Amino acid sequence: MAQQVRRRRLELGLSVQKFADICTEQYGLPLKRSVVANFEGGRRPALSVVELLVFARILAVPPSELLFPVGREDQIEILPGMPTDTWAALKWFTGESDRLPDDDEFTQDNQTVQLYRDHDRLITQWWANRGKLLSILSTFRDAELTKFRAEADPDAVDELRMRDARESMRSAEEGVQVIRGQMRGLGLTPPALGLESAYIEPESFEGATLDDLARTVSDVKRVSLHDAVREVYRRAAEPLPENYGNDTEGEKE
Structure with a gap:
């Protein structure tokens, strides 16, 4: 570690004295120049x-x-007297791996980090597909752009792409719901959801009504407000407002 500190300090053009001064003055960590020098020189282990x-x-x-x-x-x-592959050691340290190579001892509980990483991955997947959906919608049925496309039926291609994006968003949403349930089962607090993805778990979001979330869903997923209300209320396990109770009703914008 001492070599990494020295290498990076030199890359930034910081003298040992300047580095010690920043520790003391900006971060409230009283540190003398000699402490840094001794660490980098191996005299402070x-x-x-x-x-x-x-x-x-x-x-x-x-x-x-x-x-x-x-x-x-x-x-x-x-560990003392235990040389290990650097990448494998890092994964063990962060909880991504439950053991070191050739080690019979393993971490009993490394589930937390995996859950949070999976949550991040699914949220990223949701946003990526949302961006794809908005991109398609921005040019959907645009006659000026359509004439430059090579597909025989560009609108049909876009319909298929939008369906795939919506299905991928739905799959990510379902995965997030499962993971958040697993987190709570372990006594963990799931990450906060922003307003645009909060309807994935409406009961966890403070500061907006179900109708607020439905309007967000309608905007984000480019579906009718009627469909958005039905989806949000279903996820919140709440009864639909009276005027949304009949599947045969016309969609409301």
Whole structure:
């Protein structure tokens, strides 16, 4: 780690004294020049957690990059006398892997990190497909653009693409619901949902009514307000307003 700190400090053009001054003056971590010099020179064997975080903040790198120099060193001594592949060590540290290579000891509970990563992945998938849907809609049935397209029936192609995007959004929404339920089952607090994706789990969103969320759904997914109301109320397990109770009613905008 000392080599990583020194390398990055030099890349930023910071002297040992300047680095120590920033620790003290900007981050409230009293640190003498000699402490930094001794650490980089191997005469001080370790950093405290607070020092690690402050160093990483000043050096503008993730703390994990100081601990695990992936791509710079093939192996590190993850535990005393235990050299380990650097990438494998990083995954164990972050909870992405439940054990180190060739190690019989394994982490009993690494589910939390996996759940949050899966949640991020599905939310990203939802937004990507939402962007795709809006992009298609922005040019849908545009006669000026259609004449430049090679497909025999551009509108039919766009209809298919929009259906695929909506199905992918729905799949991501269902996945997010499952994961958020698993998080709560473990006593965890799921990440906050912004207004535009809050209808995925309406009961968790404070600050908007179901009708507010329905209007957002209508705008985001480009569906009728009637359909959006039905979807939001269904997800919230609430009875539909009287004027939305009949499937045969005309759609309302």
